Amino acid sequence: MPELRQDPVTLKWVTIAVERAKRPHTFTQAPKVVVKATGECPFCYGHEGETPPEVMAYRDPGTGPNTAGWSVRVVPNLYPAFGPASGDLNPRHVGPYTVMNGLGAHEVLISSPEHYKDLALLPQDQVTLILKSYIDRYLVHRNNPVLKYVLIIVNHGKEAGASREHPHAQLFGIPIVPHTVVEEIEGLQRYKTEKGTCAYCDVLAYEMKVGERIVYENDKFVVFAPYASKVPFETWLMPKSHGAHFEAMSDQEVRACGDALRTGLAKLHYGLNDPPFNFYIHTAPYSGEGNGLYHWHIEILPKLSIWAGFELGSGIMINTALPESAAEFLRKVPLEEPSPAQATAVT
Amino acid sequence: MPELRQDPVTLKWVTIAVERAKRPHTFTQAPKVVVKATGECPFCYGHEGETPPEVMAYRDPGTGPNTAGWSVRVVPNLYPAFGPASGDLNPRHVGPYTVMNGLGAHEVLISSPEHYKDLALLPQDQVTLILKSYIDRYLVHRNNPVLKYVLIIVNHGKEAGASREHPHAQLFGIPIVPHTVVEEIEGLQRYKTEKGTCAYCDVLAYEMKVGERIVYENDKFVVFAPYASKVPFETWLMPKSHGAHFEAMSDQEVRACGDALRTGLAKLHYGLNDPPFNFYIHTAPYSGEGNGLYHWHIEILPKLSIWAGFELGSGIMINTALPESAAEFLRKVPLEEPSPAQATAVT
Numbered sequence: 071m072p073e074l075r076q077d078p079v080t081l082k083w084v085t086i087a088v089e090r091a092k093r094p095h096t097f098t099q100a101p102k103v104v105v106k107a108t109g110e111c112p113f114c115y116g117h118e119g120e121t122p123p124e125v126m127a128y129r130d131p132g133t134g135p136n137t138a139g140w141s142v143r144v145v146p147n148l149y150p151a152f153g154p155a156s157g158d159l160n161p162r163h164v165g166p167y168t169v170m171n172g173l174g175a176h177e178v179l180i181s182s183p184e185h186y187k188d189l190a191l192l193p194q195d196q197v198t199l200i201l202k203s204y205i206d207r208y209l210v211h212r213n214n215p216v217l218k219y220v221l222i223i224v225n226h227g228k229e230a231g232a233s234r235e236h237p238h239a240q241l242f243g244i245p246i247v248p249h250t251v252v253e254e255i256e257g258l259q260r261y262k263t264e265k266g267t268c269a270y271c272d273v274l275a276y277e278m279k280v281g282e283r284i285v286y287e288n289d290k291f292v293v294f295a296p297y298a299s300k301v302p303f304e305t306w307l308m309p310k311s312h313g314a315h316f317e318a319m320s321d322q323e324v325r326a327c328g329d330a331l332r333t334g335l336a337k338l339h340y341g342l343n344d345p346p347f348n349f350y351i352h353t354a355p356y357s358g359e360g361n362g363l364y365h366w367h368i369e370i371l372p373k374l375s376i377w378a379g380f381e382l383g384s385g386i387m388i389n390t391a392l393p394e395s396a397a398e399f400l401r402k403v404p405l406e407e408p409s410p411a412q413a414t415a416v417t
Numbered sequence: 418m419p420e421l422r423q424d425p426v427t428l429k430w431v432t433i434a435v436e437r438a439k440r441p442h443t444f445t446q447a448p449k450v451v452v453k454a455t456g457e458c459p460f461c462y463g464h465e466g467e468t469p470p471e472v473m474a475y476r477d478p479g480t481g482p483n484t485a486g487w488s489v490r491v492v493p494n495l496y497p498a499f500g501p502a503s504g505d506l507n508p509r510h511v512g513p514y515t516v517m518n519g520l521g522a523h524e525v526l527i528s529s530p531e532h533y534k535d536l537a538l539l540p541q542d543q544v545t546l547i548l549k550s551y552i553d554r555y556l557v558h559r560n561n562p563v564l565k566y567v568l569i570i571v572n573h574g575k576e577a578g579a580s581r582e583h584p585h586a587q588l589f590g591i592p593i594v595p596h597t598v599v600e601e602i603e604g605l606q607r608y609k610t611e612k613g614t615c616a617y618c619d620v621l622a623y624e625m626k627v628g629e630r631i632v633y634e635n636d637k638f639v640v641f642a643p644y645a646s647k648v649p650f651e652t653w654l655m656p657k658s659h660g661a662h663f664e665a666m667s668d669q670e671v672r673a674c675g676d677a678l679r680t681g682l683a684k685l686h687y688g689l690n691d692p693p694f695n696f697y698i699h700t701a702p703y704s705g706e707g708n709g710l711y712h713w714h715i716e717i718l719p720k721l722s723i724w725a726g727f728e729l730g731s732g733i734m735i736n737t738a739l740p741e742s743a744a745e746f747l748r749k750v751p752l753e754e755p756s757p758a759q760a761t762a763v764t
Contacts, residue, residue, distance in 0.1 A: 072499055072519030074593070082596060085519050087498045151434040151727070151735045152419055165623035166616065167644045172419030172432050223726025231725025240727065246421070248731035249429060269513065276512035297514045350730025371729060378578025379570025380498070380587065382718060383697025384595035388498045 075298040079257035079269045084298045084387045091390050094399035097302055097374045099343040113143075113180045113236035121145040125177065126206060128199060141196065142203040143180045144241075150176035152244055155214055159245055173216050175243030179203055180236065188226060188237045188344075190335035197328035200239070204351070205324070207241050208317040212356045217243040219251065219355050227346025230373040247355045254352065255360040262363065270365035271312050273297075283397045285337060290323055291330035293337075295393040295400075302375055302391035303342065303400070305334055307368040314354035314364035331368065333405065338372060341403035346373040422645040426604035426616045431645045431734045438737050441746035444649055444721045446690040460490075460527045460583035468492040472524065473553060475546060488543065489550040490527045491588075497523035499591055502561055506592055520563050522590030526550055527583065535573055535584045535691075537682035544675035547586070551698070552671070554588050555664040559703045564590040566598065566702050574693025577720040594702045601699065602707040609710065617712035618659050620644075630744045632684060637670055638677035640684075642740040642747075649722055649738030650689065650747070652681050654715040661701035661711035678715065680752065685719060688750035693720040 073086045112120035115138040123136055126144040133139030146153075152174025161170040181200050182192055189197055204222050211220050221242045225232040261269035277283055277294050285305055286293040293307050307330050309323065319327060338345055349370040354360035374391075381387050420433045459467035462485040470483055473491040480486030493500075499521025508517040528547050529539055536544055551569050558567045568589045572579040608616035624630055624641050632652055633640040640654050654677050656670065666674060685692055696717040701707035721738075728734050 071501075072497070072521075074517050074519045076515040078513050078515070083593060085498055087496075087519070090496045090498060149434075149437045150419070151432055151437060154418075164644070165627070166425050166619045168423040168425070170421050172421045172434070174419075219731075221727060221730050223730055225725045229723070231723035242727055242731070244731070244733070246430060246733075248733055250730065250732040272513045280512065297511070348726035348729055350726045352730065369730070376576070376578035377724075378572045379695035379697045380568060380589055382695050383568050383570050383597065383699065383716070384566075384589070384591070385597040386591070386593075386595055 077257075077296070077298040078273065079261065080253050081257065082298070082385065084300055084389050086299075086392055087388050087390050088392065090388070091392055091395075092302075094303075094341075094391065094395050097342055097345070097372075097391065099345050102344065111185055111234070111236050113178075113234060113238060114185050115139075115183050118143075121178070122148060126203070126210075128203065138183075141182060142199055144203060144207060145178050145180070147176040147178050147240065150174075152176050152242060155211075155243060156216055159216070170245070173245050175211055175214075175217065175220075175241065177207060177241040177243075179207065179222075179239040179241060181238055185236050188335065188339070189224070189332055190339040192332070194325075194328060194332060197332045198325050201319075201324050201328050201331070204239065204241075205317045205319065208353075211241070211243040212317070214243065216245055218357065219244050219247045221248065221350060223348065223350040225348050227344070227373065230346035230348050232346070247357070247359065251352060251355065251360075255354070255364060258360075258363050258365070268312055268363075268365055270308060270367065274308055274310060282394045285397050285400045286330060286333045288326050288329055290326035293330050293334040295397040297393060299389055299391075299393040299396070300387040301371050301373075302389060303338065303345070303372040303396045304389075304393070305338075305370045305397075305400070307331055307334055307370065309366065312365050314361050314366060316351050316353035316366045334370060336405055337400040337403045338370070340405065341400055342372070342374075347371060348373065424604075424643070424645040425620065426608065427600050428604065429645070429732065431647055431736050433739060434735050434737050435739065437735070438739055438742075439649075441650075441688075441738065441742050444689055444692070444719075444738065446692050449691065458532055458581070458583050460525075460581060460585060461532050462486075462530050465490075468525070469495060473550070473557075475550065485530075488529060489546055491550060491554060492525050492527070494523040494525050494587065497521075499523050499589060502558075502590060503563055506563070517592070520592050522558055522561075522564065522567075522588065524554060524588040524590075526554065526569075526586040526588060528585055532583050535682065535686070536571070536679055537686040539679070541672075541675060541679065544679045545672050548666075548671050548675050548678070551586065551588075552664045552666065555700075558588070558590045559664070561590065563592055565704065566591050566594045568595065568697060570695065570697040572695050574691075574720065577693035577695050579693070594704070594706065598699060598702065598707075602701075602711060605707075605710050605712070615659055615710075615712055617655060617714065621655055621657060629741045632744050632747045633677060633680045635673050635676050637673035640677050640681040642744040644740060646736055646738075646740040646743070647734040648718050648720075649736060650685065650692070650719045650743045651736075651740070652685075652717045652744075652747070654678055654681055654717065656713065659712050661708050661713060663698050663700035663713045681717060681747075683752055684747040684750045685717070687752065688747055689719070689721075694718060695720065 118136040127140040130139040155175045283295040353366040354364035465483040474487040477486040630642045700713040701711035
């Protein structure tokens, strides 16, 4: 019989459709035709002039802006969904509607010079550096009074909406707090009022006790399949110690976070043959709303299914993979360190 | 500059990303490779034994159940996402979580014997009959105390999640009211408390006054592009007269609804070369919640873009088509009556 499971924070339901459920290995992706597009990629070394001028880069000493020699490079998005980052929001009414100017920031954080290596395949030190770049850009934008929230996301694979193959994150600085984050804050508040504790802390404690949905853990972070997973192989990365702000991590925590993120993504990469996915960082708003209350985390959503009419109309996701089976499958995926041959597989 | 537009009922924002915006014709689909699969299609005449036994059919006199001779045929879904439709929901706690049995109904409403003709291409009388079949199934399920809501949806095209080519709708009878519907009811209540009127009635009055987002209207229904469209070429079909329940339509209204639905879909079909889409019927719950308050409608969402990390993480949709341009484009699409040659184009 299908099972309706409820997220303990948002109170949203998902259906685990066991009648339709598939064995984990059936989600494995077909081998891809790899496009050899490095010569035309504006995110590769030597093409720095093809992007808007960089706003930040970690660089080898002696290299100048907008030349090669960088390890992480941040540029404005050429076709911004929000911007510019200053001016008048000018909220106004149009008939029964409300509209305002889409002020904000939209940046591209190029993960490394490597065109073919995603976070899952990059060395640990580079992943640490990438997370540091996320934090650095957070800290820049949180001083901007126009921006109420910064959302950092990664799209990997064409099916997940990545328009460029070269691994990169995107930063969106926006003039409103997303309702998804507001819903989580309200849910955490409701739970705390009822039970006196943080719902996500309780979730972590329970998951670590029962173990069946754990994918990976180190001393500071847990990667697990949520009980009410919205999509097959959904995994969340959550700090063990309660904290509202991603950008407040210590250097030690950044390193441990990088280890957990890289490992979680590598398990997906090797286990399902490089599936498309999206991930986003949910952290508390600048405003202080959620301070103390919020418990930041990263949600990784592989794109292995289509949200169709039922999901769009009801908001109830039909998940055809049992989270416990997905987690067990991912736990068992051996982690191969990329050999030099694999690392430059495409020539 | 991008524009943030707010839905007046749910208060959710969308970004109309004008910097990224595309001209309407760029959404036109490439010609499709048509699969000639009628010989193997369980929804075609002569294959009635390949589905679970029918629970309802409109039939030629003298034809028996589960044989040819039907004009609309309803069968249980072979791989139900919800079911069975009776028993104990048994809501229970698992650690910090809540879970219950996924009781419910999941049916397939086969639109007509025609394998290649979607609602956009079927004769008006058949579309009226299809809507009558939706209502008939609604009325059957609303007597079931286990079900709190019935959602009828259509998925068209593989990219929109249709697993079968033969046009059909799906009915989901579920034991909870979807939070999307609850949000609309709460939004309508809030608006009514503030302004004393129905938000959707106000929207319709405003749209009919300004006209720029109208796609089609007849004496009883309006098809329009919502001001805060979530996706390119989103269109809503709404009755001009306030009413909570889709299934309470008079015969005259059913006919007018069929005309508007068929016309709206035909505009998409001919204008964008048969794009994939989902639509769903939002009607008030059985329970009486929303009675008086709710204003039922159909939301049609073409699948011309991908919801990626930003949309998933923020709930804010980035729409790259200006609703006014989409509506103008669709208004101008000439409606071709399918000729006999077109109607049987694939042989």
